[in-house]
Amino acid sequence: MTPTTQPRFVRADGPDKVTGSGRYTADLTLTGMLAAKFRYADVSHARITKLDTTAALAIPGVFAVLTAADVPDVHFGPFVADRTLFARDVVRFEGEVVAAVAAITPEVAQRAADAIVVEYEALPVITDIEDALGAGSPLVHTGWSDYGAADPVVRDRNDASFSSITKGDVDAGLAEADHIVESRYVADGCHAAPIEPRAVLAQWEGDKVTIWTSTQVPFDARAGVCETLELPANRVRIIVAHLGGGFGGKCGFHYEAHVAALAKATKRPVRLLFSRREEFLAPDRRREGMVIDITTGVRNDGTITARKAWIAIDNGAYTADAGFFPQLAAMHVAGPYKIPNVHVDAHLVYTNHQPSGSVRAPTAPQTCWALESHTDEVAAAVGMDPVAFRRLNAVDTGAVGPSGQTYGEIGVQQCIEEATKLVGYGQTLPDDEAIGVAIGWWPSFAVPSGAYLKLDGDGSGQIITGAQECGTGAVMTLRQLAADELGMDPENFELVYQDTSVAPYDMGATGSQTLFNNGRAVVAAAGQVAEQLRKLAAEFLEAAPGDIVLADGHAHVAGSPSSTVSIAELAGIAAGGELLIGHGSGAPPAAPPLAGSSCVGDLGMASFVAPQFSCHAVRVRLDRDTGVVRVLEVGAAHDSGTIINELGALGQVEGGVMMGVGQALTEGTQYDDQGRQRNAGLLEYKLQTCADTPVIRTHFVQINTPDAGPRGAKGLAEAPNVATAAAISNALAKLVGKPVRRLPMTAERVWEAMQS
Amino acid sequence: MSFTIATSIEDALAALAAGARPVAGGSDLVVGARHGKAPLPDSIVAIDRLSELSTITLTDDGLRIGALATHAAMMLDATIVASYSALADASALVGSPATRNVGTLGGNVMNASPAMDTGAPLLVFGAMVELRSTSGTRSVSLPDLWVGPGSTSAAADELCIALVLAKRPARSGSAYVRLEYRRAMEIAVVGAAASVTLNDDGTAGHVAVALTAVAPTIVAVGGLDAALIGRPVDEDTLAAVARAAAEQSAPISDLRASDSYRRHCVGVMARRAVEAAGRRAGGEAIAIPVNRAYGIGASR
Incomplete structure (x- = not known):
């Protein structure tokens, strides 16, 4: 396998989309x-x-x-x-x-x-998630104990799914603390x-x-x-x-x-x-509103002794795929920190709102925003610089995380180092500017996936995959993996995809999983064809199959480059005999074990396979007269393992950051008192525009992750959406003098915080 | 339903007399129909090909802007940029490049939205609207034209032909600023336009301020003369402007902002507009639009 020499690989569906010839x-x-x-x-x-x-x-x-x-x-x-x-x-x-x-x-x-x-x-009409949990609340589903449900789902009145994480003794941990910081943060739903x-x-x-x-x-x-x-x-x-x-x-x-x-x-x-x-x-895919209470105990030296948290998540009227959200939110409120004593309760609450569902990194941007804003409050309580505080308490290679998982090689400390460097953290700034920093994490999702690969008689190839392209470019990168496996050019491959009757199963463009799992499948399928090619070449060149090297569109004998045959010629031979067809899936890696913790309502999210880490450092400017915030510069450092397609990876980070800026400042659903959306349109629901885009500087921390996907790649589609709002919040808190405890942190909410 | 394309002003006026509604860029009429605001009229006459209505001409009396002048044209027109800068500021903030290239000044004025960006600049320039029908032409002031949100005093058969802006005195400057939550595809949360003429000693000789999205129509701020005339444009006078603007506004609470936040912010916008207008009157070059130069969202 020779890694491709095209690190800035251009996606195959680009011209179609840009010229308008593509069909939706x-x-x-x-x-x-x-x-x-x-x-x-x-x-x-x-x-x-x-x-x-x-x-x-x-x-x-x-x-x-x-x-x-x-x-x-x-x-x-x-x-x-x-x-x-x-x-x-x-x-x-x-x-x-x-x-x-x-x-x-x-x-x-x-x-x-x-x-x-x-x-x-x-x-x-039930709209308030805290009221809905009350003993006297009317029920959204009166007879729902009769509905079928996944085994671990804990159901109780309007509590559609409950999860807890318990590690150590949280009360004893709080008793050991020199300072206890309590915070409440509330996030609106968004789209x-x-x-x-x-x-x-x-x-x-x-x-x-x-x-x-x-x-x-x-x-x-x-x-x-x-x-x-x-x-x-x-x-x-x-x-x-x-x-x-x-x-x-x-x-x-x-x-x-x-x-x-x-x-x-x-x-x-x-x-x-x-x-x-x-x-x-209509769709059951709104990003969930949340109420997040966090209490952290900390010693004078800055060491966190305990964390207790309570989370209520607005499920809306139906559960859709939000069943695992409580456990995911619990992991995010614990955060990528070394905390010996943890207790988190998280509730998914039925209301008469539109149902929630997986929007890019479900629960993470809001929970990270709350946790990381709280973390700056904790650092301030012990008089520590927020970056130094994170360096001290964040997990690292070999450390035990809040749910009892021991991490293999991870790059969170490097992310903190690089992101702060990207924006010049510590520099002197005008008095209406500040830099905020936040760290985040996200699991890779290890699930089954399949692909076929064939080479036709002219040497051109097709990858027939169940993977779905949703704009991320991940599917495009499959060509690169196949080409590298076969010593060919990515341009030799066409993709056949997005058709369930043609290709084997894939979970789809969800959970940042395409490259992680379908990449594994494509590499396995290409490996089978590579074996066939080596056998053919060995016969043709009169050598042993184990000595055949596939590179530059040719097969040659190791050590004698002149003894060579083109893959196209071998494909022509195969077309008259045993066809060149591969299929692959490969076993997904198992979830790492947990030790010393217990989880109620365990839906498998307390253990992170090949966890991804990030640190975003954001420079913002505040108009103190109006509360309007401009994001000027974002430094985004990501440990998502090996980066296979740099152009695609940069696109993911920049898109995730911009989505995060919107969530931070302008995107929030407003309801009337009957639970109906008031801003269901693009004029009143304010997405960010190109004109709002800050300078985004990205650094990839590429380390050797255990249990990763092809070539050590982890997921990347959701991770860049996790920490941006949190970092903006921390920059803003420096300018306002306190956190803005409501998401989105609209101009009016910022202005109100400045008044009180 | 009937749709005709006028090839002359007379064509258009005849169609209006027969009950048609005019469409130029369609950026209000068509968008509004799509959003269920009001159905498309049964009879429509397209006036977008009447090129004689899209000219911008400087005469001895002032500036005559054809009703079909687009925002894109106005934000780049040398005379407007130099002498009627507030209108260029406002034109440059409207919607997106697509909106600015189809949206027209006449359409804006006759749509009579209290949130229109070009309205406050026109008001501080004392613009007159030329309305024409088959029975003749008349000239109407903007306060007489705008009677409420989306409502004008023009008769159904009258076509907006042009806006006429008085000649600018020497040592004059103007500016339009608005509160916005993002930098494109935005509508004014509140806004303010100011026109300032300086005396030879640098003090204010004439100041006019008008406000966007804080009342049923674009409104002028009254009673500024006592606080400003003969005084320098400084912290004290700007504070007086902000107070007057906030006091004279009557904003509503809606999805974009609460009434109290709007009231506060329109004062901020008014003081910034007067400050920028004063600096332009003094000869300082501040790029169009002032929002970007001031970085609204940035410093004052």
């Missing part, structure tokens, strides 16, 4: 295609007393109106089966689908959706806000359905269709065109089954196109 799901049309529209609940909690579709069906051009009565009575959900395709009896958030229409045009479909008669009996609103197109042929959909997780989408419409996997084909961003918002199974059911009922292809407003209101 919304660009696809089929003959006779109908348009789908949904009728939503519009109220946050109510019992359906009347549902009448007669008037809608009578509108000319309407082909079908479906409700819960028209699909199998199936409850689904990855952790708690609390969901149905259409509302049954009770609606629990404003974006819940009550009915679906297929009609000749979107306008007719919308008119029909509006013409459906739905009457409700109001039920109490993934991909620029492409989702689209789904379904067409039946006999008893098989093909669904084109803008999903990050085609196999998950397929599983959802199979479960809810009661179909075997081999009769459902999910294809994804170019995906216009996801950021986690397009993970999970959403509307593929609704559209498939409409297509079946009408015997026509049916397409659903979401408006921007629907993209905000």
